[in-house]
Amino acid sequence: xxxxxxxxxxxxxxxxxxxxxxxxxxxxxxxxxxxxxxxxxxxxxxxxxxxxxxxxxxxxxxxxxxxxxxxxxxxxxxxxxxxxxxxxxxxxxxxxxxxxxxxxxxxxxxxxxxxxxxxxxxxxxxxxxxxxxxxxxxxxxxxxxxxxxxxxxxxxxxxxxxxxxxxxxxxxxxxxxxxxxxxxxxxxxxxxxxxxxxxxxxxxxxxxxxxxxxxxxxxxxxxxxxxxxxxxxxxxxxxxxxxxxxxxxxxxxxxxxxxxxxxxxxxxxxxxxxxxxxxxxxxxxxxxxxxxxxxxxxxxxxxxxxxxxxxxxxxxxxxxxxxxxxxxxxxxx
Amino acid sequence: xxxxxxxxxxxxxxxxxxxxxxxxxxxxxxxxxxxxxxxxxxxxxxxxxxxxxxxxxxxxxxxxxxxxxxxxxxxxxxxxxxxxxxxxxxxxxxxxxxxxxxxxxxxxxxxxxxxxxxxxxxxxxxxxxxxxxxxxxxxxxxxxxxxxxxxxxxxxxxxxxxxxxxxxxxxxxxxxxxxxxxxxxxxxxxxxxxxxxxxxxxxxxxxxxxxxxxxxxxxxxxxxxxxxxxxxxxxxxxxxxxxxxxxxxxxxxxxxxxxxxxxxxxxxxxxxxxxxxxxxxxxxxxxxxxxxxxxxxxxxxxxxxxxxxxxxxxxxxxxxxxxxxxxxxxxxx
DNA sequence: CATGACAATGAAAATGTTTTCAAAATAAAT
DNA sequence: ATTTATTTTGAAAACATTTTCATTGTCATG
Numbered sequence: 001x002x003x004x005x006x007x008x009x010x011x012x013x014x015x016x017x018x019x020x021x022x023x024x025x026x027x028x029x030x031x032x033x034x035x036x037x038x039x040x041x042x043x044x045x046x047x048x049x050x051x052x053x054x055x056x057x058x059x060x061x062x063x064x065x066x067x068x069x070x071x072x073x074x075x076x077x078x079x080x081x082x083x084x085x086x087x088x089x090x091x092x093x094x095x096x097x098x099x100x101x102x103x104x105x106x107x108x109x110x111x112x113x114x115x116x117x118x119x120x121x122x123x124x125x126x127x128x129x130x131x132x133x134x135x136x137x138x139x140x141x142x143x144x145x146x147x148x149x150x151x152x153x154x155x156x157x158x159x160x161x162x163x164x165x166x167x168x169x170x171x172x173x174x175x176x177x178x179x180x181x182x183x184x185x186x187x188x189x190x191x192x193x194x195x196x197x198x199x200x201x202x203x204x205x206x207x208x209x210x211x212x213x214x215x216x217x218x219x220x221x222x223x224x225x226x227x228x229x230x231x232x233x234x235x236x237x238x239x240x241x242x243x244x245x246x247x248x249x250x251x252x253x254x255x256x257x258x259x260x261x262x263x264x265x266x267x268x269x270x271x272x273x274x275x276x277x278x279x280x281x282x283x284x285x286x287x288x289x290x291x292x293x294x295x296x297x298x299x300x301x302x303x304x305x306x307x308x309x310x311x312x313x314x315x316x317x318x319x320x321x322x323x324x325x326x327x328x329x330x331x332x333x
Numbered sequence: 334x335x336x337x338x339x340x341x342x343x344x345x346x347x348x349x350x351x352x353x354x355x356x357x358x359x360x361x362x363x364x365x366x367x368x369x370x371x372x373x374x375x376x377x378x379x380x381x382x383x384x385x386x387x388x389x390x391x392x393x394x395x396x397x398x399x400x401x402x403x404x405x406x407x408x409x410x411x412x413x414x415x416x417x418x419x420x421x422x423x424x425x426x427x428x429x430x431x432x433x434x435x436x437x438x439x440x441x442x443x444x445x446x447x448x449x450x451x452x453x454x455x456x457x458x459x460x461x462x463x464x465x466x467x468x469x470x471x472x473x474x475x476x477x478x479x480x481x482x483x484x485x486x487x488x489x490x491x492x493x494x495x496x497x498x499x500x501x502x503x504x505x506x507x508x509x510x511x512x513x514x515x516x517x518x519x520x521x522x523x524x525x526x527x528x529x530x531x532x533x534x535x536x537x538x539x540x541x542x543x544x545x546x547x548x549x550x551x552x553x554x555x556x557x558x559x560x561x562x563x564x565x566x567x568x569x570x571x572x573x574x575x576x577x578x579x580x581x582x583x584x585x586x587x588x589x590x591x592x593x594x595x596x597x598x599x600x601x602x603x604x605x606x607x608x609x610x611x612x613x614x615x616x617x618x619x620x621x622x623x624x625x626x627x628x629x630x631x632x633x634x635x636x637x638x639x640x641x642x643x644x645x646x647x648x649x650x651x652x653x654x655x656x657x658x659x660x661x662x663x664x665x666x
Numbered sequence: 667c668a669t670g671a672c673a674a675t676g677a678a679a680a681t682g683t684t685t686t687c688a689a690a691a692t693a694a695a696t
Numbered sequence: 697a698t699t700t701a702t703t704t705t706g707a708a709a710a711c712a713t714t715t716t717c718a719t720t721g722t723c724a725t726g
Contacts, residue, residue: 005682016706021684031704048448052394053682055385056711066429070414077410081403084431093449096399096427098417115381116426225615253616260618282558283586283613285593338712349676354714364674386712389681 004047013041024049055117063093064306065118067109069125071098074250074278075295076124079150082299083122090307092119099125110135114143120306121147127195128154136160146309150302151295152196153319161309161318163302167197170291170324171204174273175245177289177326179212181271181333183243187217187235189255190247198247201275205245225254232258242270249274249281252288256331271332286330294322337380346374357382388450396426397639398451400442402458404431407583407611408628409457412483415632416455423640425452432458443468447476453639454480460528461487469493479642483635484628485529486652494642494651496635500530503624503657504537507606508578510622510659512545514604514666516576520550520568522588523580531580534608538578558587565591575603582607582614585621589664604665619663627655 009020015034022030023038030038041047055061066083068076087094095116097109113121121139125132133154136147140160149162171188178186188205190198202218209216219235221228232255235241246252252274256266264270266286274281274290281288301320308315343350348367355363356371363371374380388394399416401409420427428449430442446454454472458465466487469480473493482495504521511519521538523531535551542549552568554561565588568574579585585607589599597603599619607614607623614621634653641648 003682007682017683018685018706018708019704022705025684029704034704046444048444050389050450050682051448052385052388052450053711054684056383056389056713057682057684059684059711061385063428071417072407072411072414074405074407074410077407078405080429081405081431084404084429085433088431088433093445094429095396096413096417096429098414098421100418100421111379111381112426115384117383117385225612250612250616257616257618279558279583279613280616283583283590283617285590285618336712340712350713351676351678351715352674355675358714362674367674383712386681387714389683390712390714392681392714 004045006047006049008045009038009041009047012045013038059117061093061117061119062091063095063116063118064120064122064303064310065095065097065113065116066122067097067099067124069099069127074280075151075276075293078295079124079299082296082301083150083303086300086303086307090303092303092307110139113139113145118145120310121145122150122302122306123147123152124150126152126197127193128152133157133160146306148302148306148309151298153200154196155199158318161305161315161320163298163305163320163322164197165293165298165322165324167200168204168207170275170293170326171201171245172208173204173326174275174289174291175205175208176212177328177332178243178245178271178273179208179214181243183271184214185217185240186214186243186245187219187239187241188245188247189251190218190220191223191251192220195247201245201247221251223248223251225250228254229258233262236262236264244270244272246272246274249276249278249284249288249290252290252331253280253284256284256286256288267330267332273332277327281327281329284331289329289332290327292325292327294324297322337378339380339382342371342374342378342380345378346371392450394426394450394452395424396428396449396451397453397455397636397643398428398430398446398449399455400430400432400457402432402460407613408484408609408626411611411628412457412632415629415634416483416636419633419636419640423636425636425640443472446472446478451478453643454478455483455635455639456480456485457483459485459530460526461485466490466493479639481635481639481642484631486533487529488532491651494638494648494653496631496638496653496655497530498626498631498655498657500533501537501540503608503626503659504534504578505541506537506659507608507622507624508538508541509545510661510665511576511578511604511606512541512547514576516604517547518550518573519547519576519578520552520572520574521578521580522584523551523553524556524584525553528580534578534580554584556581556584558583561587562591566595569595569597577603577605579605579607582609582611582617582621582623585623585664586613586617589617589619589621600663600665606665610660614660614662617664622662622665623660625658625660627657630655 006017006020010017020038023035027035139145140147147160151164153162153164206216221231244255252272256272259270274288277290277292281290339350339353343353353371356368360368472478473480480493484497486495486497539549554564577588585605589605607621610623610625614623
């Protein structure tokens with residue numbers, strides 16, 4: 001419990017505090033000789049600068065805030081791994097803010113984040129309302145805290161940098177695949193809440209359907225299994241379906257289960273495709289055809305982008321689009 | 334970007350800094366009259382105390398470190414939700430440390446955590462080696478930082494509090510269920526790495542098997558789907574199996590898929606059961622029988638326990654065991 | 667009315683760094 | 697050898713709070 005301060009180091013190395021501080025933060029500004037001596041003492045004593053004192057004096061925290069909606073979504077968890085790996089490389093700590101369902105405390109969180117004096121913000125919520133976008137703009141303009149949108153984008157705005165894949169194009173491609181299989185009644189299964197990325201998926205779907213001269217059908221259901229199965233059953237009674245593109249793997253799998261219960265064969269009767277390439281897609285039977293989204297990379301690249309912004313480095317492309325691919329498996333022809 | 338400090342508040346409310354500080358932290362020590370005036374000024378100015386200055390002066394951070402191995406494990410992500418919800422209630426921030434695979438930087442992380450001066454530590458790694466346990470003991474003894482083990486326990490030690498379910502008993506029960514179904518060749522599918530909780534599951538399995546006079550078979554495979562399917566295929570060639578208890582849902586589902594590929598019927602030929610009751614279990618077909626582990630609660634309760642420790646409240650039971658239940662679905666008779 | 671007890675306040679110290687500014691040491695140039 | 701420029705160092709200020717200690721104000725009690 002013996003707190004080793006910069007004083008102890010200075011005393012032992014026979015230099016002033018200032019020199020110790022410099023040896024740590026601006027090594028080039030101190031004579032190699034003394035620098036080495038100081039660093040050795042630091043090593044010996046196991047000294048580690050107190051983060052609070054440091055933050056207070058420098059007005060920098062080497063901490064980034066990661067704001068997420070719900071940790072248990074598979075995609076978000078995997079993104080965190082990418083974020084953390086890069087954060088470690090650049091020596092940033094991660095302060096985690098999980099929004100509660102209502103998100104009424106937006107203002108509260110803003111204040112908390114300001115008080116914490118984070119150097120940057122990663123926003124992982126794929127639902128970006130105008131309110132929330134404005135909130136992020138304020139963070140950036142009023143408080144000079146760089147922000148990166150991870151796995152989302154806000155249409156017609158490129159003032160806040162973002163990292164994601166081209167969801168519109170991906171949805172177009174996967175829908176096109178079903179069209180090429182000769183499917184006539186292709187449904188998109190989306191979510192009730194208007195997630196930004198799902199909007200993009202919907203418009204990609206629409207483009208492919210219209211291009212083929214077919215009729216679009218968008219069905220919005222809940223992400224929760226017990227709710228959507230009920231919903232799907234109803235659909236089978238009332239609609240003719242021979243193709244489904246779901247906005248998430250888990251929803252696609254859930255749909256497949258209901259289809260089977262209704263004695264429909266996959267893929268002979270219905271082709272099904274999902275998004276993300278999670279374990280759900282791989283473990284399902286038949287295995288799910290889906291868009292492979294490089295989730296880990298999206299996390300890693302956003303964190304890297306954020307470090308650049310925090311260091312005021314020049315950022316050429318404010319909207320980073322990563323590559324995706326289509327993985328064909330047993331759920332389609 | 335206008336920094337509002339405690340000075341501004343003091344000036345405007347016509348009191349000293351000390352009084353403002355007290356109005357915030359020890360409201361009972363300031364006259365209701367002035368307290369209200371101060372609080373109103375705080376509200377008006379939108380003042381929020383600077384976390385660094387506060388941390389430096391008080392030597393408290395109102396921050397807890399959450400140490401996790403790998404964010405993308407479904408159970409860990411859901412636990413985070415429970416942790417975050419309770420943390421919010423008690424106004425703690427969450428500093429996230431994701432261990433890298435090698436965990437060679439254990440010492441590094443220790444120093445970082447000390448520098449950050451967190452008030453408490455939640456350790457979510459279900460693999461606790463003697464080294465790591467010692468590391469946590471040091472944290473507690475040397476630096477007086479309370480630690481709680483979440484979803485693990487360290488056998489024969491109760492000096493570090495823990496929250497989990499009785500995995501030994503749960504494994505016993507689920508194995509017993511297969512025994513009662515008349516299964517004769519029940520395998521446990523565990524992991525190659527020696528996770529603490531998996532050890533407990535294994536011994537619960539062994540107890541049930543021995544009690545029934547059967548021969549135990551423990552197979553250790555990888556959690557990764559592409560690796561373990563290969564492994565499972567081999568097993569089918571060389572072993573007679575009519576029951577499987579897997580340490581995780583996803584492994585159980587993976588096994589079921591391989592079984593089907595080998596033209597084995599579930600549950601008529603083989604009963605399969607898993608652990609956790611994740612979405613994998615619900616979405617699988619047949620749906621997976623499994624032990625329902627209250628993951629969210631485990632997270633929430635550990636965080637609550639940690640707050641008690643941080644406030645030096647009396648903690649009567651250092652080992653909290655939450656209830657579990659067995660959910661029977663289509664993968665067993 | 668004086669006295670003591672206690673509540674409410676303020677001044678100043680303490681927290682452990684970084685950073686600025688000036689001084690000292692060294693190197694380069696004349 | 698002196699002057700000038702440059703590098704290296706140290707003293708002290710700044711960062712924004714909390715906390716200690718002393719002082720003032722308030723009230724009840726003898």
